[in-house]
Amino acid sequence: MNLKDKKVVLHDMSLRDGMHAKRHQISLEQMVDVATGLDEAGMPLIEVTHGDGLGGASVNYGFPAHSDEEYLGAVIPKMKNAKVSALLLPGIGTVDHLRMAKDLGVNTIRVATHCTEADVSEQHIGLAAKLEMDTVGFLMMAHMATPEKIVEQAKLMEAYGANCIYCTDSAGYMLPDEVSEKIGLLRAELNPKTDIGFHGHHNMGMAIANSLAAVDAGAVRIDGSVAGLGAGAGNTPLEVFVAVLDRMGADHGIDLYKIMDVAEDRVVPLMDQPIRVDRDALTLGYAGVYSSFLLFAKRAEAKYGIQARDILVELGRRGTVGGQEDMIEDLALSMAKERAKEKGLS
Amino acid sequence: MSKKLKAAIIGPGNIGTDLLMKMFRSEWIEPAWMVGIDPESDGLKRAREMGIKTTAEGVDGLLPHVIEDDIRVAFDATSAYVHAENSRKLNELGVIMIDLTPAAIGPFCVPPVNLKQHAKELEMNVNMVTCGGQATIPMVAAVSQVQDVAYGEIIATVSSRSAGPGTRKNIDEFTRTTAGAVEKVGGADKGKAIIIINPAEPPLIMRDTVHCLTKEAPNQQAITESVHAMIKQVQKYVPGYRLVNGPVFDGNRVSIFLEVEGLGDYLPKYSGNLDIMTAAGLRTAEMFAEEAHNGSITLPARG
Numbered sequence: 104m105n106l107k108d109k110k111v112v113l114h115d116m117s118l119r120d121g122m123h124a125k126r127h128q129i130s131l132e133q134m135v136d137v138a139t140g141l142d143e144a145g146m147p148l149i150e151v152t153h154g155d156g157l158g159g160a161s162v163n164y165g166f167p168a169h170s171d172e173e174y175l176g177a178v179i180p181k182m183k184n185a186k187v188s189a190l191l192l193p194g195i196g197t198v199d200h201l202r203m204a205k206d207l208g209v210n211t212i213r214v215a216t217h218c219t220e221a222d223v224s225e226q227h228i229g230l231a232a233k234l235e236m237d238t239v240g241f242l243m244m245a246h247m248a249t250p251e252k253i254v255e256q257a258k259l260m261e262a263y264g265a266n267c268i269y270c271t272d273s274a275g276y277m278l279p280d281e282v283s284e285k286i287g288l289l290r291a292e293l294n295p296k297t298d299i300g301f302h303g304h305h306n307m308g309m310a311i312a313n314s315l316a317a318v319d320a321g322a323v324r325i326d327g328s329v330a331g332l333g334a335g336a337g338n339t340p341l342e343v344f345v346a347v348l349d350r351m352g353a354d355h356g357i358d359l360y361k362i363m364d365v366a367e368d369r370v371v372p373l374m375d376q377p378i379r380v381d382r383d384a385l386t387l388g389y390a391g392v393y394s395s396f397l398l399f400a401k402r403a404e405a406k407y408g409i410q411a412r413d414i415l416v417e418l419g420r421r422g423t424v425g426g427q428e429d430m431i432e433d434l435a436l437s438m439a440k441e442r443a444k445e446k447g448l449s
Numbered sequence: 450m451s452k453k454l455k456a457a458i459i460g461p462g463n464i465g466t467d468l469l470m471k472m473f474r475s476e477w478i479e480p481a482w483m484v485g486i487d488p489e490s491d492g493l494k495r496a497r498e499m500g501i502k503t504t505a506e507g508v509d510g511l512l513p514h515v516i517e518d519d520i521r522v523a524f525d526a527t528s529a530y531v532h533a534e535n536s537r538k539l540n541e542l543g544v545i546m547i548d549l550t551p552a553a554i555g556p557f558c559v560p561p562v563n564l565k566q567h568a569k570e571l572e573m574n575v576n577m578v579t580c581g582g583q584a585t586i587p588m589v590a591a592v593s594q595v596q597d598v599a600y601g602e603i604i605a606t607v608s609s610r611s612a613g614p615g616t617r618k619n620i621d622e623f624t625r626t627t628a629g630a631v632e633k634v635g636g637a638d639k640g641k642a643i644i645i646i647n648p649a650e651p652p653l654i655m656r657d658t659v660h661c662l663t664k665e666a667p668n669q670q671a672i673t674e675s676v677h678a679m680i681k682q683v684q685k686y687v688p689g690y691r692l693v694n695g696p697v698f699d700g701n702r703v704s705i706f707l708e709v710e711g712l713g714d715y716l717p718k719y720s721g722n723l724d725i726m727t728a729a730g731l732r733t734a735e736m737f738a739e740e741a742h743n744g745s746i747t748l749p750a751r752g
């Protein structure tokens with residue numbers, strides 16, 4: 104694979120996807136500490152919001168330590184060069200949240216839908232484009248649709264006004280060939296001016312390999328997370344990815360030692376648990392389940408005595424999509440009832 | 450004189466057709482007119498085949514017939530953009546308007562919670578909130594009738610096939626309108642609504658989750674009884690409304706997990722979200738008819 108001099112724009116997720124791993128409890132001080140470290144290391148884009156995007160504060164996804172307004176208001180004024188992005192999932196956040204983010208100085212809005220439901224994003228992508236924001240269409244759980252379907256949905260987002268389209272491996276299910284195929288077809292079919300992006304999760308240990316495949320196939324923007332702090336087994340660990348890109352001679356613009364230090368000195372100390380491919384995170388990738396379900400399934404296991412792996416496999420079988428966290432407790436309750444019944448009969 | 454009130458349906462799409470099929474079974478409402486804008490539309494053809502008068506001239510095509518056919522109630526299943534005008538024209542002629550669009554110019558109506566009050570006050574325009582609102586607000590109310598609810602949150606998951614273009618184009622309307630009604634009708638101090646569209650095949654039956662945060666520690670027994678009683682109320686007009694799990698109590702959190710299966714009249718059974726709207730709309734009209742019949746309200750006078 105030859106990535107020599109290829110331009111790669113990295114986008115850090117530790118303060119948004121990482122919120123899942125921290126049950127949305129990152130403090131303002133920690134946010135600013137990590138973000139300023141990333142800024143100094145040359146990170147061009149940093150995402151800051153609740154893990155489930157603007158408006159994600161809820162019983163269903165977890166109430167954060169601070170509101171989106173507070174996080175964005177704390178981080179944005181401290182940035183020297185880095186721009187800040189915010190995620191928005193139609194059905195959870197609204198255009199009111201989008202306007203608030205714009206007013207606080209957010210540069211990039213990423214409007215996320217399930218990979219077959221892009222038409223719910225018209226209002227939000229349309230408004231962000233009208234406000235002349237960097238507007239990204241983010242197709243989640245992209246392993247659940249064919250490359251042709253992904254292209255069809257990407258074209259909708261492009262028509263609404265998105266200047267960048269992401270193929271998002273929310274479940275960490277994809278293997279490199281699938282990434283190559285999907286990114287390659289997007290690159291071939293979309294407007295040459297539209298950027299392509301890839302967002303990976305490390306549940307099958309493929310985040311670096313998949314991100315390389317994405318760059319090779321035409322993606323310019325690559326999401327990752329310093330020290331991997333993210334849902335499931337985390338996102339593409341950025342300090343590792345930067346080192347790899349460095350060795351391959353790609354044009355990434357990041358200071359490797361500085362980002363290594365942010366990972367080691369600022370992010371690892373704030374982790375509640377090691378971010379690694381444990382049994383349940385591996386199950387997410389293997390069964391194709393939304394990565395942020397991980398801690399909810401572990402809690403359901405602790406409360407109802409049903410193994411998280413069994414819950415996650417069944418959620419995968421049912422075709423559960425991002426945002427359906429409520430089905431985890433529901434399913435655990437139903438499985439517990441079923442088991443009690445079986446015991447009663449035997 | 451028949452006790453039945455004659456009705457017009459505006460908008461011959463999926464919702465309008467499903468409503469029409471349910472109306473044929475009603476003891477209180479008699480379908481008379483289907484109003485569309487395209488003479489070639491499948492919906493108008495279906496209505497004609499079912500023996501209903503139709504017009505393709507929009508509400509203006511219906512107006513000359515309102516008095517002679519004694520139309521007393523109209524269901525608007527078009528869009529929020531045209532609803533206000535439809536309602537004004539028909540209200541002027543004394544027609545009660547049941548609004549199935551997100552326009553919400555009249556008060557929200559969730560039948561087991563506040564329909565009786567609207568009927569007694571002869572509200573000439575009532576809004577049926579949203580599918581997610583109809584499915585979940587009865588549960589928020591079941592909790593708030595027992596004790597104060599500081600926060601009510603609902604998550605509605607519908608199959609991709611049952612989420613129409615209107616909902617998709619304006620999904621913020623769903624979250625705003627539903628959250629507002631969780632407060633105003635459900636009785637929560639603060640409301641939040643989330644909608645998820647799931648493309649799984651075969652399509653999943655509508656699922657709804659309700660979380661309430663009570664101000665004081667929840668009275669578990671009273672809330673459980675109230676929830677079960679409310680389920681029975683909703684089942685009177687939506688037989689496939691089921692409690693899957695809960696109420697579950699965790700500190701001050703009360704969680705209720707529901708499934709809504711439709712009757713499969715015109716819309717498939719998995720479309721419980723659409724079925725609960727048409728069923729609630731019809732139930733609303735029936736209540737007005739019952740109240741008029743037993744003399745507790747007097748419909749606008751006609752010469």
